Amino acid sequence: MKAARDDPPDGGMGPGGAKFLFRSFQRILTLNTAVLERMAQMDRALGGEYVFDKAFLESAVRDVCSLTHRVAYQLNGMAGEGYVALYDAYLAVKDALEDVLSGGMGPLSARRTLAFDEIGWEMEPLAGLASVGLAVLGRKMRLPAPDGLAVTVTGMRALAGQDRGAAKAALAEIKDAVAALYFRLGGARTLELSLIAAGTDKPGQILASSLADSPEQAAAAVQAFAASSPADARLAVCLRPKIKGPVEGSLATLAQSPGLPPAMLVHASPPEGPPTGSRFFISRIAPYELVSDGRDGPWPVPRTAARLAELGLAAERALGGPCLLSFALDPGGSPWLTGVEPLVSPFTDSGEDDPGQPGEPEQALLAGGQIACAGVAAGPVVLLGADTAPASVPPGSVGVAKTSVPALATIVPRLAALLTEIGTAASHLATVARENRVPAVFGLKGATSLAPGTMVTVDADEPAVYPGVSASRLRQAASQENQLRDEPEYQTLRRLLRHVRPLNLIDPQASDFTPERCRTCHDIIHFAHEKAVELLLSIDAAKGAGRNGAGSPRRLREDAPFVLSILDMGGGLAAPSGACGKNRDVGLAEVTSRPLKAFLDGLLLPAARRQEPGRLSLGDVFGGLGRTNAAMSGPAGLAGLNLALAASDYANITMRLGYHFSVVDAVVSDRPEHTFIYFRFAGGFADGDRRARRAKLILAILDRLGFSATLKGDLVVGKRKLMEAGEALTVLRILGALSAYTRQLDIELGSDAAAERLAGEFLAASGLDGQSPQAAS
Amino acid sequence: MTNEPIAPDAPAGKARTSILVLDDEAIVCKRLKPFFQKAGYEVETFGDSGEALARVRERRFDVVITDLKMEGLDGLAFLGKVKELHKDTDVIVITGFATLETSRESFRKGVFDFVAKPFKLAEILDVVRRVEKERGLTP
Structure with missing residues (x-):
C-alpha cells in the first residue's frame, strides 16, 4: 500500500509518536504477561503443583529479572527516560534475588547486631524470621509492631x-x-x-x-x-x-477445619491467665466476622478481631505465605504484633483418625481436569453462576460452576474449594484461587452434575472429587505440605517469591506510587503498566493527526452524532479501497478494531440519542464560555476534532464535543488479565449544578457497569480490569451509547429528579436495570 | 535407598507396577515417591546412580525414571545399563537440559519418553500409564 501524501516520514514510529507509544505499550503488555506467567509458575511450584529442582529456581529468577528489566526499558522509552529510578528499583530486586539464590546472608553478614531499621527481607538467614518479619512489618510497612x-x-x-x-x-x-x-x-x-x-x-x-x-x-x-x-x-x-496489656495470643493466618472455609484461627488469654483461653475462627473475608467460636472467653471484641485479621492478612501477603503471629493488646485494646513464625500446619486438630494413615480405597465421584490450585478441602456443593451474589454462598462451600468466568472472583474467598467444567489453570480465576489458597480444579467434566448440598472432598492434587469428608486425605495433604515446607528448595523459592510476587503499590493516585517505592518485580511491572496507560491517554489528538503522529486519519462516514476520524495503528481498519487506496472514508463494516467497533455500535444506536430539544438558558451559555475558550483557541481545523486510535485489540477514542471532553481507552483481549477499559468524562456547557448532576449520573451508570469510578468536580474517571472479551465488548457498546445519550444531556438536568429519571431511562434501555453487564450481554 | 509402605490404592492380590526413581536432587525423589505410592505403585528412590545401578542388578523394575545430568554415571549411561540388563524395562528421562543431541542419543538407547523439568505430577503419571498400557500392565 502506498502511503498517503500527508503521512509523516517515520510513520509515527519515532519516539513520542503515537505509533511508537502504542507499540511500546503493546510490548509492555506482552512482557507483563510473561512476568505474571513465570510468577504464577513459581507460585504454583510452591503450591506443590510442579516437581522442580534448583535449576528451575535459577532459570525462573533469570527470566523474571530479564523480563522485568525489559518492562522498565520500554516504559522509559515511552516516557523519554522519565522513570530512570525504576532501573535502580530493578537492580535492588535483582541483587536480592541473586543473594537468595547463592544462599548468601547479604552485605551485612559480618555484623553481630542489627537494629530493625537496618533489616530487610533478604536478611532472614542472617537475622532470623522473627526479627525480619517484625522489622519489615513495623518499620517498612508501618504496621503496629515494636x-x-x-x-x-x-x-x-x-x-x-x-x-x-x-x-x-x-x-x-x-x-x-x-x-x-x-x-x-x-x-x-x-x-x-x-x-x-x-x-x-x-x-x-x-x-x-x-x-x-x-x-x-x-x-x-x-x-x-x-x-x-x-x-x-x-x-x-x-x-x-514486651507489650503489656490485658490480652496476649497467637493468630494463625490460615486454618483449615472440616465444614469451615479457610479461616484465621486465634488463641487468646490474659497474660497471667490459664493457657486455654479463647479459641475462635475469623473469616478471611472482610469484614472479618467470627465464623466459629470454639471456647468461651472474655475476648474477642469484634472490632479488635477484625483489626487483628487485617494485620494478619497484611503480614501473610508480606511474608508470601501463611504464618503464625504472636500479638498483644495494649491497654487501649489495640493489637500489636509481637512475633512471627512459620505456620506449622493449617489443619486444626479435630481429634479424628491418625495423620497420614490411609483409609479404605475410595471411589471418586469425578476425576480429571486441570489443577488450578493444589490442595485438599471438603464442604457442601453450591452451584455458582455469573450472577450469584457472594453473600448468598455459605462460607466453606465447594463452589461448582460451568465456566471459570472472572465474575466469580469475588466469591472465591468464601469457598473451601472450586470446580468448573470449562476453564484453564492459566485463567484469571485460577490466579484468584491460588491467591486465596482455595483448592481448585478447572475443566472437570460433569462437575455441575454434583447435587447441591452434597458433602464432598476435593483432592485437587490428583485431581478428583470424593464423596463425604475424607479426613485421611485432608490430613495427608497437610502432612505432605509440612514436609515440603522444610525442603531447602521450597525455602529458597519462598524467599525468592517475597521479592517477586507481593504487590505493594496498589493505588496509582497515591503519593507514594513512585519508582522508588517499587520493592518487587510485581511492583515494577504494575507501575510500568499504569504509567504506560497514562502516557497513552495523553496522546494528543492534534499531535496524532499531525506530523509526529501515525499518519493521516480516515473519516467515519456513518451517521454519527459527530464527525469522527480514525487512525489505524495496525489491524484497526480494513485497507482503503478504490484506485491507489484513495477512498479513505470508512464505514462501520470496515472497522476491524474490536473495541472501537463495539463502541461505535453503541454510539450509532439511534435510540441512544436524545430527541428532546435542549433548553439552554443564558446562564448555561455563560457557564460554558470558559470551558470552550481553550477548544476555540486551538489550531484551525482541529478544534472539536474527535479522533480514535485503533488497533485490532485496542482503541483510544478522544471526543471533544465542543463542551464535553471524553476519553475511552480500551484493550479487549481473549486474556482477561490483558483486558481493561478506562473512561474519562469532563466539561459541559451548563451551570455548575447541571454539570455536577450529569457527572453523578455518569458515575452511577459506571458503577452499575462494574467500574471503579471516582468523581472530582465534574471530572468522572472510571476503570475496569479483568473481563472476558464478550463482557468488555458489551461494556464498550454501552459506553458508546452513553456518549451519544449524554451529548447534550446537561441541558435537561434541571433537577436531581430529572437526573435520576434520565439515569433510570438509560439503564432500562441498556438492559442494565437490576443486572450486571455480563448478564445484559 | 528408602523402603516403601503398602500403597493405599493398590487393588488387593494384584502385582503393582514397580518404579525406580533416580535423581541426585533429593527434592525430586521426595515429591515423586509419595505421589506414586498414593497412586498405587511400588516405588524405590535413589540419589546416587551407582546405588541405583546396584539395585537394578538385583531386581527388575517395570519403569525407571531418571534424571539426565548427574555426578558419576549420568542418566544416558544409566539408561544404557538398564536396557542392557532388562530390555523390557521402560525408561523415562526427566531433565531440564535436554538438547537435540541428548534426545537423539536417548532414543537410540531406547528411552520411552522425555519429561522436561519442571513438570506436573499428572504429566509424569500419564507417561507411566502409557507404559502400563503398552506393556499390558493395566487390567
Whole structure:
C-alpha cells in the first residue's frame, strides 16, 4: 500500500509518536504477561503443583529479572527516560534475588547486631524470621509492631565459639545495641528475647524465650542461649520491648477445619491467665466476622478481631505465605504484633483418625481436569453462576460452576474449594484461587452434575472429587505440605517469591506510587503498566493527526452524532479501497478494531440519542464560555476534532464535543488479565449544578457497569480490569451509547429528579436495570 | 535407598507396577515417591546412580525414571545399563537440559519418553500409564 501524501516520514514510529507509544505499550503488555506467567509458575511450584529442582529456581529468577528489566526499558522509552529510578528499583530486586539464590546472608553478614531499621527481607538467614518479619512489618510497612534489634547468626557464632575475644566483643556490642534501642524507645523497658532457628532446619521457629530489664541482663540472656545450643547451630535472637496489656495470643493466618472455609484461627488469654483461653475462627473475608467460636472467653471484641485479621492478612501477603503471629493488646485494646513464625500446619486438630494413615480405597465421584490450585478441602456443593451474589454462598462451600468466568472472583474467598467444567489453570480465576489458597480444579467434566448440598472432598492434587469428608486425605495433604515446607528448595523459592510476587503499590493516585517505592518485580511491572496507560491517554489528538503522529486519519462516514476520524495503528481498519487506496472514508463494516467497533455500535444506536430539544438558558451559555475558550483557541481545523486510535485489540477514542471532553481507552483481549477499559468524562456547557448532576449520573451508570469510578468536580474517571472479551465488548457498546445519550444531556438536568429519571431511562434501555453487564450481554 | 509402605490404592492380590526413581536432587525423589505410592505403585528412590545401578542388578523394575545430568554415571549411561540388563524395562528421562543431541542419543538407547523439568505430577503419571498400557500392565 502506498502511503498517503500527508503521512509523516517515520510513520509515527519515532519516539513520542503515537505509533511508537502504542507499540511500546503493546510490548509492555506482552512482557507483563510473561512476568505474571513465570510468577504464577513459581507460585504454583510452591503450591506443590510442579516437581522442580534448583535449576528451575535459577532459570525462573533469570527470566523474571530479564523480563522485568525489559518492562522498565520500554516504559522509559515511552516516557523519554522519565522513570530512570525504576532501573535502580530493578537492580535492588535483582541483587536480592541473586543473594537468595547463592544462599548468601547479604552485605551485612559480618555484623553481630542489627537494629530493625537496618533489616530487610533478604536478611532472614542472617537475622532470623522473627526479627525480619517484625522489622519489615513495623518499620517498612508501618504496621503496629515494636522497634527492636537482632543478634545475628554471626553474633551468636562469636558467642558460641572458642575465641574469647570475639565473644567479649559480641557481648559489648549487644549491650550497646540495647542501649541504643532504649534511646529510640525513650527509656528502659522490659525486653522479650526469642531464640530463632535461622538455618535450614525448621527455619523461623522460636526455640526459646526470655525476658530482660537492662542491657546487661539482655546480653547475659543471649549468652545463655548461645551456651545451651549446639556449636554448629545457625541461630539468631530477636529482642523487642514486651507489650503489656490485658490480652496476649497467637493468630494463625490460615486454618483449615472440616465444614469451615479457610479461616484465621486465634488463641487468646490474659497474660497471667490459664493457657486455654479463647479459641475462635475469623473469616478471611472482610469484614472479618467470627465464623466459629470454639471456647468461651472474655475476648474477642469484634472490632479488635477484625483489626487483628487485617494485620494478619497484611503480614501473610508480606511474608508470601501463611504464618503464625504472636500479638498483644495494649491497654487501649489495640493489637500489636509481637512475633512471627512459620505456620506449622493449617489443619486444626479435630481429634479424628491418625495423620497420614490411609483409609479404605475410595471411589471418586469425578476425576480429571486441570489443577488450578493444589490442595485438599471438603464442604457442601453450591452451584455458582455469573450472577450469584457472594453473600448468598455459605462460607466453606465447594463452589461448582460451568465456566471459570472472572465474575466469580469475588466469591472465591468464601469457598473451601472450586470446580468448573470449562476453564484453564492459566485463567484469571485460577490466579484468584491460588491467591486465596482455595483448592481448585478447572475443566472437570460433569462437575455441575454434583447435587447441591452434597458433602464432598476435593483432592485437587490428583485431581478428583470424593464423596463425604475424607479426613485421611485432608490430613495427608497437610502432612505432605509440612514436609515440603522444610525442603531447602521450597525455602529458597519462598524467599525468592517475597521479592517477586507481593504487590505493594496498589493505588496509582497515591503519593507514594513512585519508582522508588517499587520493592518487587510485581511492583515494577504494575507501575510500568499504569504509567504506560497514562502516557497513552495523553496522546494528543492534534499531535496524532499531525506530523509526529501515525499518519493521516480516515473519516467515519456513518451517521454519527459527530464527525469522527480514525487512525489505524495496525489491524484497526480494513485497507482503503478504490484506485491507489484513495477512498479513505470508512464505514462501520470496515472497522476491524474490536473495541472501537463495539463502541461505535453503541454510539450509532439511534435510540441512544436524545430527541428532546435542549433548553439552554443564558446562564448555561455563560457557564460554558470558559470551558470552550481553550477548544476555540486551538489550531484551525482541529478544534472539536474527535479522533480514535485503533488497533485490532485496542482503541483510544478522544471526543471533544465542543463542551464535553471524553476519553475511552480500551484493550479487549481473549486474556482477561490483558483486558481493561478506562473512561474519562469532563466539561459541559451548563451551570455548575447541571454539570455536577450529569457527572453523578455518569458515575452511577459506571458503577452499575462494574467500574471503579471516582468523581472530582465534574471530572468522572472510571476503570475496569479483568473481563472476558464478550463482557468488555458489551461494556464498550454501552459506553458508546452513553456518549451519544449524554451529548447534550446537561441541558435537561434541571433537577436531581430529572437526573435520576434520565439515569433510570438509560439503564432500562441498556438492559442494565437490576443486572450486571455480563448478564445484559 | 528408602523402603516403601503398602500403597493405599493398590487393588488387593494384584502385582503393582514397580518404579525406580533416580535423581541426585533429593527434592525430586521426595515429591515423586509419595505421589506414586498414593497412586498405587511400588516405588524405590535413589540419589546416587551407582546405588541405583546396584539395585537394578538385583531386581527388575517395570519403569525407571531418571534424571539426565548427574555426578558419576549420568542418566544416558544409566539408561544404557538398564536396557542392557532388562530390555523390557521402560525408561523415562526427566531433565531440564535436554538438547537435540541428548534426545537423539536417548532414543537410540531406547528411552520411552522425555519429561522436561519442571513438570506436573499428572504429566509424569500419564507417561507411566502409557507404559502400563503398552506393556499390558493395566487390567
